[in-house]
Amino acid sequence: MSSRTTSVLTFAGIAALSVVAYAVYFDYKRRNDVDFRKKLKKDKKRVDKSIASSKASLPPDSGVVGTEELREALEQVKAEQVPVSPEQKEAYFMTQVSAGEQLALQGPMFYLPAALSFYRALRVYPSPVELMMIYQKTVPEPVFKLVIELTNLDVSMSIPKPSMDDLDDETSPVKDRVEGYYVKFPPKAFGVKVETRKTGKISKKALVLTKDVKAGEVIYKEYPIVAALDSDLQAAGTHCSYCLRSLEPSMSIKSPESPAFETVYCSAACQSSAKSQHHSLLFTLERPLPQEIPSEPITSEKLDERRKAQAQFATYLKTEANGHAAPLLVARFIARQVNSELSKLITQTANAPSTTSGETDYTDADGGEYLLADHFERLRYVDMTPPKDSLKLLTAVLDSAMPGLDALATEERYATLLGKMAFNAYGVFYDGGRDGKPATNDRPEDTERTRTPLGTSSQIGSAVYTVSSYLAHSCQPTVRPSFDAGTSQLHLIALRDLKAGEELTVSYVDTTQHEGESVVDCRRRRRMELARGWKFACPCERCEREGKELGVSSDEGVQDASKLEKSLERFEANEGPL
């Protein structure tokens, strides 16, 4: 995939989410909030007035817009007072966007006034970059071009130009936002950077040290974007559902508001974080929007519908998805994105207090230059066929909480998200891992794949991290993940002295030679597991060295999934190298 395609996809992902969040918020208020409906009526009058005055001020030949005309119009707009209070800003924003939409429909003569309306809305919108992206998808092209010209003319406004051509322009602020990502991410304090490395024809992203470290040193600590307990522990109530800490059942905080999916927490802070990130949307009957937005009470039928959807999804997670964290991780991820978008819209338009727990989370998931989507869109994924009905059950939960949310989880998007979770999740374990995980009847290639050097059967749960997702595998790794806080916080520990510039690698699978296991068998076991779960023939030094010593060649470089499948089949039948 070219970097341009990736950039466009990243934009599309973010814009889609913002549009959906805005549309859902708007629609929800329109349906449920009497005051809001009254305000809309008033706004309509204002819009009509605004259109009338725009029409009246049109010069007679205003089909084509010259730079001078544009400059004059811009100066006039900039001389206008911008509303100050959040409520006024919101009303102004709505008026201007509606006026822009209606003017744009009236033909070329009205393109400039339409663009000016959209431009006015930009001046009060909390995330102008995202709004430009929304405009790019929704506003007629000639009008959008005028909005771009207006922003270009206005040097004092730092709104980037998100047209496709600009992505090829080295000086474009948008290009900088997309490609500058790896300059700003990971944050310097992590002591690592992401580099693209090529082995033969295959290029991969690698995590590289930016400082020297000593053996045993903690290189960085990282909180997950999303985490989930293994389903047997989730049901047992022995671990915190949010941070995955082990707890005494008598000390735990139970969540009475979600009978469908019982959760326990180790602290009020974890309970509050879980609720604000995902739990309230997925498994409670609480209104998903913050208190600041008044609404009519929800009917008992609607509540029943929501209760039923949650119960069905919970049953699915406990039975059919049993042993697989990906569907729950995806549900929590989507809910977290929705909550973060909504709280951003609401906190910035209505001055409401943040609904998040305030945990230090460098992903900027709750505002800031890069969003959760920016991080997640860039991660690699494996093609997956979603389990039957799992998407339907999830969208029913989302839709019963807020009509319209189902647009966030199309089949394609859902499959990609599952594939991302499966490729990038780490198994969380501490104190040497656990025993007694129930065995599954799944085929090996269908079992949970989470990078865990102790093996999946020792993990207590799964979690996805942004920085650590970039770590490549080696059977002779330079670092190891550790969970020394006894929670899902990942500590990356150096396994030997390492120098700045060295690539960091972890073991995705158990690479230790077990008692009674020969070198051949150990090599075979881990290579099969990597090929089945991770779709690559391991090219690491250890595999190479052992292969040479044992006189077996290896199919390094097998990256094409169809070729890999064949290679794997031959290898399993002892008929060829992998």
Ligand SMILES: C[S@@+](CC[C@H](N)C(=O)[O-])C[C@H]1O[C@@H](n2cnc3c(N)ncnc32)[C@H](O)[C@@H]1O
């Ligand atoms: C979670 S991603 C790791 C991120 C990866 N470093 C990247 O390129 O973005 C896992 C995938 O990276 C690839 N990968 C990881 N380690 C590798 C290695 N040592 N050699 C070749 N491919 C590797 C495999 O395709 C694997 O399924």
